[in-house]
Amino acid sequence: MQKVRENFLIASVICITAGAFFSVANIMSLAATIGLSGIVLFLLGMSIKSNQGLSQEDILNWTPDSTQLPDAGRVMYRVDVTLDEPKKCTVLCGPCGHLETLDTDRPVTYVCPACSVLLWDEEE
Numbered sequence: 001m002q003k004v005r006e007n008f009l010i011a012s013v014i015c016i017t018a019g020a021f022f023s024v025a026n027i028m029s030l031a032a033t034i035g036l037s038g039i040v041l042f043l044l045g046m047s048i049k050s051n052q053g054l055s056q057e058d059i060l061n062w063t064p065d066s067t068q069l070p071d072a073g074r075v076m077y078r079v080d081v082t083l084d085e086p087k088k089c090t091v092l093c094g095p096c097g098h099l100e101t102l103d104t105d106r107p108v109t110y111v112c113p114a115c116s117v118l119l120w121d122e123e124e
Helices: 004-024 028-047 056-060
Strands: 077-081 089-093 099-102 109-111 118-121
Touching: 004 028
Parallel strands: none
Antiparallel strands: 077 089, 089 099, 109 118
16 A cells, blocks of 8 residues: 555545435435545545655665666667756666766766776767
8 A cells, every 4th residue: 555645535535425426315324424434534634644755865865777788789878867956967888787976967978987988979
């Protein structure tokens, strides 16, 4: 059960809606029971804290797995750049699986320090 809060809120909406349909059908005992259960589920759902996912420290320390990339007829590589400050760029060399972390934006050219393969060269 990953998203407990969301499950409680969805169940509450379903119960409240079902209770409204039963009240229209003039089945008041069932409508009251299901409707009140929906209100209780809604209150429980609103009181539970939602999972936020990764913490700020986990986001800052994230790096991709250093594995070799498959050969696709040309040199494969992977570049990940953070959007927020501090800027951090990780470059994964496909042929050797070397992972390099740079404290800057994506460089214009890059040669893998482990296997000396030119990964890209963008002429401006």
